[in-house]
Amino acid sequence: MSARQQKPTVDLKRLIRTIPDYPKSGIMFRDITTLLLDPQGLRAAVDGLMLPFAKMAIDLIAGIEARGFILGGAVAHELGKGFVPVRKKGKLPHKTIGQEYQLEYGVDAVEIHADAIAPGQRVLLIDDLIATGGTAEAAIELVRRSGGELVAAAFIIDLPDLGGSERLKARGVAVHTLISFGGH
Numbered sequence: 072m073s074a075r076q077q078k079p080t081v082d083l084k085r086l087i088r089t090i091p092d093y094p095k096s097g098i099m100f101r102d103i104t105t106l107l108l109d110p111q112g113l114r115a116a117v118d119g120l121m122l123p124f125a126k127m128a129i130d131l132i133a134g135i136e137a138r139g140f141i142l143g144g145a146v147a148h149e150l151g152k153g154f155v156p157v158r159k160k161g162k163l164p165h166k167t168i169g170q171e172y173q174l175e176y177g178v179d180a181v182e183i184h185a186d187a188i189a190p191g192q193r194v195l196l197i198d199d200l201i202a203t204g205g206t207a208e209a210a211i212e213l214v215r216r217s218g219g220e221l222v223a224a225a226f227i228i229d230l231p232d233l234g235g236s237e238r239l240k241a242r243g244v245a246v247h248t249l250i251s252f253g254g255h
Contacts, residue, residue, distance in 0.1 A: 129193050
């Protein structure tokens, strides 16, 4: 039996470091770098993000900067698919399309290359965490504006109290998460 078939039980929550009051007072930052350090934890996270979609027709994996690059790249590799980086504005070297989204105190934007997703391609979006859903929603809009079809959005962590998963579901997006943490 291969390592992938053996399904060891891994407590992903235990592998995630919580940093209080970062980046500002009242926020409980969920740091996955400690999960990434653990070989079994990393494997369990990648498998958890990938396996529900292994038999689905998917053409591309899109990963949101920066931790979505790590996870999305691993999922793309495992599925044998291409990878589309969703980057912060101004970071991609070729012609881009961008999408703004609201922050608590302002506006930010993400971009993809204009030629990254062909019309009709089926895309799985990956990131480490869904909080308010603003960044994910902007990435989904980029996929759709490119003519791509979003299959689902998958995250290791859901912060349900912030409403991001529900926000995406209200837009018709299938959302897959591995664990959740209450609060902010």
